[in-house]
Amino acid sequence: MKCCAFLLYAVAFISGANCSRILMVHPFPAPSHHILGAALARGLVQAGHDVTMVSPYEDKNPSKNGTYRNVVLTGVVEAQQRMPLVDLFSLGNANPFISLIFLFYMCTEATRKTYEHPNVQKLINSNEKFDAVVIENFNVDALAGLAYRFNAPLVLLTTVGPSAMINGLVGNPSPPSYIPELPLKFSHDMTFYERVINWVFQLASTVVRSVYLYPKQNNLMKKYIPGAPELSSVIHNVSVVLLNAHESVNQAVPHVPNMINIGGFHINPPKELPEDLKDFMDNAKEGVVYFSMGSNIKPSNMSEENRKAILSALGRIKQKVLWKWDEDVLPGKPDNVMLSKWFPQQDILAHPNTKLFITHGGLLSTTETVYHGVPILVLPVFGDQKMNGVRVEMNGFGLTLPFSEITEEKLNDALGKLLNDPKYRNNAKWRSQLMHDRPVKPLDLAIYWIEFVIRHKGAPHLKVAGVDLPWYKYLLLDVITFVVLIVVSSLAILCVICKRVCCRTRSDKVKVKIN
Structure with missing residues (x-):
């Protein structure tokens, strides 16, 4: 009996020692988004962690191994239901450039409503401690300020694979020659015209993101997180990105070391039908x-x-x-x-x-x-x-x-x-x-990487140097400009020399004829 009691105490002690406090933020009143966040939260709780979930939805049946706490964004779902219904079928032929601006506006509003919610304000002003902050990344970059507020490593969970929303934050390459942008209905095998459209859309997306979305997100973070630095220094300090993607479904594309595919992690073993x-x-x-x-x-x-x-x-x-x-x-x-x-x-x-x-x-x-x-x-x-x-x-x-x-x-x-x-x-x-055919179940992989980030204090060794470069250096525009100037200058000098030589030759010929 004493031996059994000792073993139970040892197991409890080890479990407690490995228990981490994790804050998860999934602000969108969309069931499909909530499904992913809830699946990860349940997995973390099942692994023995304490999870605090900020979401418009309340999970009434969480896992029991660890502890689970809801910080419900009360009224968000109800407010959405009171809004005039949008006929989504009419959006099928909408201009993708206009849709992009509308999306940025909606996501900025979602960020503002999340920050100003009384339950979130109460959390921000509390003395709570967290070992990691997991944010659903969907153009709500200002919410990364919660990782700064609680001095915890930042993990991003995306509902899609690599995209313009995430690539720039971790320095991930995304050549427009074979990786189409999300709103476009292109395959990897694009025609010349499609590559032009894809490149223009990627460029336009980057510009609008830089001049519209980021400034607004920056202002929101500084307004609601006292003493917060510039958004760029917070959002680029990402430890790991968990991607709802897998090569069996998504296109095979480049990944930097801190981008992890966990597509299918929300799928459960089948249950008996009614x-x-x-x-x-x-x-x-x-x-x-x-x-x-x-x-x-x-x-x-x-x-x-x-x-x-x-x-x-x-x-x-x-x-x-x-x-x-x-x-x-x-x-x-x-x-x-x-x-x-x-x-x-x-x-x-x-x-x-x-x-x-x-x-x-x-x-x-x-x-x-x-x-x-x-x-x-x-x-x-x-x-x-x-x-x-x-x-x-x-x-x-x-x-x-x-x-x-x-x-x-x-x-x-x-x-x-x-x-x-x-x-x-x-x-x-x-x-x-x-x-x-994977060595590890995707949910277990997601849990492993969150625990890895906590163990290694944010795992800064996974970051690529490209994330710290300004965009013109990342794209080698300064080098390209320098080379172009050298080539143009050299050609100009060569033209001047040739012109003078030709003029001198003509002059000499004229003198010879006169003589």
Whole structure:
């Protein structure tokens, strides 16, 4: 008994010694963003850490190993729900340059509302200590000031892979010759015209970020974090960036040492389906098609023309259909379609009878369908969905049809190919094998790197020197300018010499003729 008591005491002591206090900040009232933050928070708690989560949502069932505390941004979700509804379907053909400025404005407002919230102000003015601060990086750079306030290493979690939001903060290269910008629907194999557009967009994004977003974020940080230095010195002091990406889904691109791919970390082992749903899927002799447009898009906002085309196409297939629909009634619903305002998406994709996933092409949905090896039909609407659709098609495990281009004929053609040609399912299964074939589970990898940063006091040895260079040095513009000046000067001098020599030669010839 004494031996057992000693072992229990030793385990408790070791666990306590390894326990860290971690502050996580996920300010956006978007379920898809919260899913990622909550998954990481639960993993950290399960690993024995104490997590404080700042979020518009309250997690009522956190893990029990460590401790979990909600600092809820009360009223944020309710305020968003009171705002005039934006028809996201209308954003599909929006100018990406205008969309970029609108995005920066919305993210700046989210930053301000987070900082000024009474619960966050109470946290800032407390005497609490944290060993690490994890911020969701989505154009809310000023929130990195919380790492300065609590004198803790800064970890960034991105909802996407490497992008303009993060590359400049850690000195990661992003050649526009083969890495398309997020809002554009380009693949890595761009035409000359697409490379021009991509380069111009990258340049414009950098300029707008520098002259509009960063100054506003800098002012917000200094306003709410007393004594804070310039934003550039805080936001470039990133210890590790956790990327919601993986090569089985995303394009293979360069990563500096402190960028870590953890795509798929939010995916859980499949659970038993509810009885009615289980019966529906088990008894689907020809299989099931699952249709969901994600958590932000209201499918009932689609045009009547699109809705009729989709209903007609789905009604003609022999498979059963599960459609995530936000209203109680869908006029013209075929008999093979079951409606619900919510479905356990991961568990449905894990079911062996699921033959196809029709989706808007959000990164979480795309990652989940790859994880479970299910072919996909992408109907992109806005944001990164178009690029995700292009990658799906290039990688051969699905097709893409922009929502604005939907017709019954095009849908029938796409459904026929995806449901009858085995190459799509075979490619999806191969992509699934790639995602699963990793030495460490992605959630465990994320936890390891956060603990690594804490153990090594921010791990400054992972930073590349490029992050400390001004942009003109990073791009060698000073060197290029110097070389151009030398070449131009040399050519100018050579021209002057040649001109004088030629003039002198003519003069000598004239003198000879006169003589």
